Amino acid sequence: MPNDALLKVEKVTKTFGPVRAVDDLSFEVRAGTITGLLGRNGAGKTTTLRMINGIFLPDTGSIELLGAREVAAVRDRVGYLPEERGLYRKMKVLEHLLFLAAIKGQPPVRARQQAEKWLERFELADKRAAKVEELSKGNQQKVQIIGALLHAPELIILDEPLSGLDPVNVVLVRGILQELRAAGKTVLLSTHMMGEAEKTVDDIVLIHLGRAVLAGGLDEVRAAYGTDTVHLAFEGDGSFLPTLPGVTRARLDTNAAELELQAGASTQALLSAAMGRLRILRFEVAAPSLEQIFIEKVGGDTLGEPAASSEEVRQ
Amino acid sequence: MNKVIAVLKREYLEVVRKKSFIIMTVLGPFLMAALMLLPMLLVTRGLEEKHVVVVDGTGQLAAVFSGANGEAKEASPEELSLKDASKLNERNQMAKALALRTEYVAASGDPRAAAQPYLDRMLGKQGKVKLDGVLVVGGDAFSNPDAELTYFSRAATDFVTQERLGGMVNRAVSRGRLAAKGIAADEADQILRRLKVEAIKLTRTGEEKRGGELGFLVAFVFVALLMIPNIIYGQEVMRGIVAEKSERVMEILISSMPSMSLLSGKILGLAAVGLTQVGIWMAMGSLLVIYAGTGLAMSGFDPTQFLSVGIIPAFFVFYVLGYLIYVCVYAVGGAISNSEKEAQQFMGPLIMVMMIPWFLAMPIISNPESTLATAISLIPVFTPITMFMRIVVSEPPFWQVLLSVGLSVATIVAMLWATAKIFRVGILSYGKRPTAVELWRWLKVA
Numbered sequence: 001m002p003n004d005a006l007l008k009v010e011k012v013t014k015t016f017g018p019v020r021a022v023d024d025l026s027f028e029v030r031a032g033t034i035t036g037l038l039g040r041n042g043a044g045k046t047t048t049l050r051m052i053n054g055i056f057l058p059d060t061g062s063i064e065l066l067g068a069r070e071v072a073a074v075r076d077r078v079g080y081l082p083e084e085r086g087l088y089r090k091m092k093v094l095e096h097l098l099f100l101a102a103i104k105g106q107p108p109v110r111a112r113q114q115a116e117k118w119l120e121r122f123e124l125a126d127k128r129a130a131k132v133e134e135l136s137k138g139n140q141q142k143v144q145i146i147g148a149l150l151h152a153p154e155l156i157i158l159d160e161p162l163s164g165l166d167p168v169n170v171v172l173v174r175g176i177l178q179e180l181r182a183a184g185k186t187v188l189l190s191t192h193m194m195g196e197a198e199k200t201v202d203d204i205v206l207i208h209l210g211r212a213v214l215a216g217g218l219d220e221v222r223a224a225y226g227t228d229t230v231h232l233a234f235e236g237d238g239s240f241l242p243t244l245p246g247v248t249r250a251r252l253d254t255n256a257a258e259l260e261l262q263a264g265a266s267t268q269a270l271l272s273a274a275m276g277r278l279r280i281l282r283f284e285v286a287a288p289s290l291e292q293i294f295i296e297k298v299g300g301d302t303l304g305e306p307a308a309s310s311e312e313v314r315q
Numbered sequence: 316m317n318k319v320i321a322v323l324k325r326e327y328l329e330v331v332r333k334k335s336f337i338i339m340t341v342l343g344p345f346l347m348a349a350l351m352l353l354p355m356l357l358v359t360r361g362l363e364e365k366h367v368v369v370v371d372g373t374g375q376l377a378a379v380f381s382g383a384n385g386e387a388k389e390a391s392p393e394e395l396s397l398k399d400a401s402k403l404n405e406r407n408q409m410a411k412a413l414a415l416r417t418e419y420v421a422a423s424g425d426p427r428a429a430a431q432p433y434l435d436r437m438l439g440k441q442g443k444v445k446l447d448g449v450l451v452v453g454g455d456a457f458s459n460p461d462a463e464l465t466y467f468s469r470a471a472t473d474f475v476t477q478e479r480l481g482g483m484v485n486r487a488v489s490r491g492r493l494a495a496k497g498i499a500a501d502e503a504d505q506i507l508r509r510l511k512v513e514a515i516k517l518t519r520t521g522e523e524k525r526g527g528e529l530g531f532l533v534a535f536v537f538v539a540l541l542m543i544p545n546i547i548y549g550q551e552v553m554r555g556i557v558a559e560k561s562e563r564v565m566e567i568l569i570s571s572m573p574s575m576s577l578l579s580g581k582i583l584g585l586a587a588v589g590l591t592q593v594g595i596w597m598a599m600g601s602l603l604v605i606y607a608g609t610g611l612a613m614s615g616f617d618p619t620q621f622l623s624v625g626i627i628p629a630f631f632v633f634y635v636l637g638y639l640i641y642v643c644v645y646a647v648g649g650a651i652s653n654s655e656k657e658a659q660q661f662m663g664p665l666i667m668v669m670m671i672p673w674f675l676a677m678p679i680i681s682n683p684e685s686t687l688a689t690a691i692s693l694i695p696v697f698t699p700i701t702m703f704m705r706i707v708v709s710e711p712p713f714w715q716v717l718l719s720v721g722l723s724v725a726t727i728v729a730m731l732w733a734t735a736k737i738f739r740v741g742i743l744s745y746g747k748r749p750t751a752v753e754l755w756r757w758l759k760v761a
Contacts, residue, residue: 053570075571086564090329102321103571147567 006031006155006186007052012061014047014210021047023210024061029155029188029203034181036201037190038290040298044210045190046083049159052188053080066155076105079153083160083190085144089133093124093143096132097150104151111150118146121176138165145173149180156180158189162196174200194290204290208298218290225293230259230267232274233282244273255281318572322580323587330551330588339547340592344599365447365476368418368433369484372426372454379487380419415476426451427465434467448473450480457491534680534707537630540596541700542673544589545638546666549645552585553658556649556738574739578731582642589638590631597627629706636723637699641669643730650738672700683709692719695726 007029014022022044029035037045050056052063054071066074087096094115101111119125122142132140141164148156161177162170177187177200191197197204204221206214214221232241233256241257242250246265251258261267267285274280330336369380422429430451437446448468456462464484466477486507493503559565568577644665652658672679672691679688683705692701693715702719705711 050566053566055566055569071570072573078570080567080570082563082566084563084566086559086562086567088325088329088564089562091325099321099325100567100571103318103568105317 004031005029006066007188008062008064009048009052010062010064012048012051012058012063014044014051014056014058021210022051022058025207025210025212026061027205027212027215029186031186032181032184033202034177034187034189034200035203035205036197037188037205037207038192038194038197038294039190039207040192043192043207045192045207046159047210048207049080049083049157049188049190052157053078076151077154079104079148079151079156081145081148081156081158081161085140087132087140087144087147090131092129092131093135094119094128096143097146100147101150104153106151114150114152115146118149122146122172138169141165142169142173149176154185156185156187158187160191161189162191162193170196194294198290206294206297213297214293221290221293222287225263225288225297228261228265228267228288229286230257230261230270231282231284231286232257232259232280234274234278234280236278238278240277241274244270246270319576319580319583322568322572322577323584326555326581326584327587330548330585331591336588336592340595343592344596365473366416366418366445367448367450367476367480368420368430368446369450369452369480370420370422370426370430370433371452372422372429373452373456374421374423375457375491376452376484376487377419377421379483380417415479417480422454426454430467437467437469448476448480450484452484456484456488457495531680531708534704535676537626537707538673538676538680538700538704540593541630541634541637541703542670544593544634545641548585548589548638549641551588552581552642553645553649553652553662554655555581556646557652557655557658560649560653569739575731575735578646578735578738582639582646582731585642586635586638590634593634626707629703632720633699633703633706633723636720636727637703639727640696640699640723640730643727643734644669646734647737650734669696672697672704675701676704679704680708683711689715693722695722698726699723 005028010026012022012025013020025044025048037048039045047056051058052065052071054075062069065071066077068074091099097115098108098111101115102108119128122145124139124142127135127139132143135143145158145161148158162173165173180187189201198218201218203217204215205212214225235255238252238257241247241252241259246262246269247259248262249260259270261270271283369376420429430449433446433449437449448466451465451467453462464481466480489507490500490503493506494500498506559568645662648658648662648665652661675691679691679701682688688701688705691697692705692711698719702711702716706716
């Protein structure tokens with residue numbers, strides 16, 4: 001495939017009054033992947049997703065979606081879960097799903113089959129005749145997610161899909177996202193929870209103050225920006241460990257140590273150096289967490305509310 | 316198109332399933348009838364029997380108010396023989412409807428002075444029976460052509476009693492004056508008999524229709540039928556949009572279909588609701604006419620006398636047109652407001668303007684061919700309702716009716732276009748309400 005980007009965001013800017021919510025943002029989403037749009041609250045994630053869905057028009061820049069320049073042309077092939085949940089509270093669950101399918105152009109018979117299937121899959125089959133307002137927040141969230149999947153869209157855009165779900169449901173939804181990817185679907189999700197993203201996504205786009213500060217495959221990003229941490233358990237005198245080449249920071253206990261290494265430093269060399277002088281009980285290389293990369297990347301800049309104050313400074 | 320239907324269906328079902336809709340549909344006609352009939356009943360019947368003292372300066376009217384027993388007596392036994400039975404029957408009916416209890420006092424001197432104790436009594440200075448009014452007849456009533464009757468009451472607005480007493484005295488005085496010229500009592504009655512005016516509406520097809528006053532009433536009922544659902548469902552559209560905005564269902568809707576489809580679906584859905592309701596009301600009305608038809612026919616009341624069959628299709632056409640115009644205005648109100656309260660404030664003044672045809676219903680219905688009526692019935696926003704009023708009570712030139720329909724359609728298309736744009740941008744402008752300048756910019760940009 002010459003070009004497998006399903007979504008291209010190019011130099012997009014969106015300003016609300018004095019606030020530049022999205023600033024010259026460019027990124028791509030590869031077909032068949034789960035891409036995480038990461039950033040703090042107010043970083044511009046929701047505005048970006050709304051522009052992709054044609055709810056806002058970008059001030060400048062362009063968005064290409066499923067090969068089309070106009071969202072309108074492909075809107076039935078996109079599924080969208082808005083950040084702030086939107087369901088008619090008085091409608092019954094199944095009825096509501098059928099309505100959502102209908103406005104995505106699905107024929108009723110097929111919509112009903114799909115709705116039943118997904119209700120089953122999301123463990124909501126017994127709630128099909130309940131009114132939306134009678135459901136718990138987590139269950140409403142699941143109904144809304146079904147609404148985004150019901151018409152079998154090629155591209156699924158989920159704004160904070162896991163917020164408000166309990167741990168059991170988080171695992172359920174994560175499993176479903178993996179299934180969707182396996183079925184060849186493309187998912188773009190936003191989240192501010194780095195730990196969650198790590199377990200779910202293939203690619204990341206990290207945005208801060210409306211700009212992409214980091215983008216690429218999760219592993220590449222880790223390799224390029226992260227520093228490995230070595231967890232060590234041993235017998236003997238480990239006082240020499242912080243002085244070994246490549247070690248930038250160390251925490252030393254009687255029988256254990258945590259060593260942070262320089263980017264690119266060899267863990268194998270460290271292991272052999274340590275083995276010569278200590279009896280090693282455990283040696284573990286931990287990949288850097290997104291959290292660490294994120295903090296490293298945007299640093300002290302993130303303290304406090306980033307959106308308004310720092311935006312204004314930049315104007 | 317399927318998406319429009321999906322929205323239409325959802326909106327329709329949501330409202331039709333509401334208890335308030337069912338209650339309103341079933342009870343609406345009764346409420347409306349009660350609202351219109353009750354004041355009429357209260358005025359004609361009075362809340363209770365009126366007790367009036369007549370102070371007669373001439374001392375010759377005792378026969379008219381032969382009053383100790385109270386029942387006002389308008390025809391003495393000797394006069395009765397001269398009158399036809401139906402007339403008597405009519406009077407008795409009236410006397411019963413306007414329960415009037417008169418007390419007759421012949422005053423020899425100054426009638427005003429003689430009336431004083433009764434006036435005091437009326438004002439409650441002396442207890443006993445409650446008095447509602449005192450009629451003073453001057454001593455020169457028969458001789459002086461400029462003589463006046465004075466009616467004292469605590470409420471000068473009780474014109475029904477006032478007119479009635481005045482009529483009774485006047486008839487007696489006229490009869491007395493004629494008698495003074497040597498005209499016999501039976502001849503006097505013939506001379507005094509009033510001629511009835513019968514209003515006949517002539518249509519272009521040569522039909523003749525009776526029932527002027529009833530036609531007036533029917534026009535009002537139809538106009539109310541036309542306006543009330545507009546305002547109720549207009550509010551419904553507005554409320555729905557505000558709710559969708561605050562619950563953010565709108566994001567899903569807007570990302571799934573063009574705003575024009577969304578708006579059309581919503582508006583048509585509620586138009587269907589309104590038509591359903593009005594249709595049910597009309598069906599109830601027809602049933603009533605069919606059931607009561609025989610009875611009415613026997614009493615000489617023929618509904619087709621003031622209701623031409625052509626009104627029904629005209630009603631549906633102008634209902635739909637008027638509805639769409641009103642609802643677009645409400646939809647804009649909903650789209651640019653963030654709460655229902657804010658929307659109501661914004662809509663208040665606009666709705667007063669939209670109600671102009673209703674405020675002018677009286678002059679338009681009584682003068683359907685006047686310049687005012689013609690002009691208002693051809694102003695785009697007011698045309699559906701005003702033209703319909705004119706159709707009910709008269710026969711406006713056909714080209715005017717066509718022009719009205721054309722103007723309405725053009726207005727609706729223009730407003731739908733503008734509404735869809737404002738709606739599209741307004742819906743997502745959470746936060747403060749836009750200024751007029753911003754609204755204008757949206758119209759151009761979106």
